[in-house]
Amino acid sequence: MTVKEIARLAGVSIGTVDRVLHGRGRVSAETKEKIEQIIKSTGFTPNPIARGLKRSRPYTFVALLPNRFQDSGYWGQGYGGLQSAADELSALGIKTLCIEYDRYDPKSFRDARAKFSVIQSDGLLLPPIMPEESRDLIESIEGKIPYIYFDADLPGTSPLCVIGQDAFRGGMLAGRLAQLLSAGKQGSFGVLVAHQEDYHILRRRDGFYNYALEHDIKVFQQQGVDLEHPDAARELIKSLLNSHNDLLGVFVTSASAHRIAEAAREIRKTNRFIIIGYDLVPENHRLLQEGHIDAIISQRPEYQARRGLLNLYRAIVLGKTIQKREEIPLDLYLPENAPPFHAEHGKRGAAAHHDALSSVAQ
16 A cells, blocks of 8 residues: 555545645545545555655654753653654654753743744644743644644644643642641641643642632632742742641642752741642652652653654654544652652753754753
């Protein structure tokens, strides 16, 4: 079975079949369904090496990521998964480029976008955590370059696939943990929101609020908190304890629960409140195992980024139909079931480099 034969059976041009295989350009729903049915029934699978030899250039995928050391090393974990997939794909002639930017600086994102715009890219992988800037980028490539999201979604856009957790359910899980860990004590819980522009962060907040409302848990929100700097975290803890003398605990909606845990080490010896966080980044991992954080919800960033790149390959090079959404389980870690923490492993996760993954300077 060849592309030419599929075109003959479907009664369309080779170019139309090619657009369906690559997920780009406009094809009517009826024609697309007809072609996909022929592909499915015949078991057609393009030969990626042969297809690469026919092209004047190799397939090139671009990952647009926040700086790997930001957000407590969370993006470094994703970078590690990306490296793993890039290594496998490089043997098939697939080139992967990574462009990093400062997630706290819109200009840095625009600069990264400018670098991306001059690359002949066959597919884009990105976490749309800067919604306004990401939406502008997607609008500029819609129908031209296929794209996949991981870590977060961007409503109103049409990615090939979204890989990530159900953030609302993650917030609900945090609410249940708050209820269980407080063991029936009366008091209030604070929801600490560091990235109030992030859609998935706000969905975690909403999930926690929803659970609290259903179970009569007293809850308050602290928006726009600075969890990137230790001094700011210490001031935040003092402020929370002064304004909420019934504080039972906090839910940190981002990867920076370790900032709160470090700031509260001395305080918690006499006033022990619960700390629930997100993401098993190195410092969260260490403090969880030491008992300074009570629970961590993990979302497997390495797996998400790896799957994102491999799904670009499957959809664009192999012409396979991929799931529109791949939901990541809500992994829960307590001090008792956390895997052993090794400091050197945590450092390597954020700093590693691999020849298969080319970096474009920030």
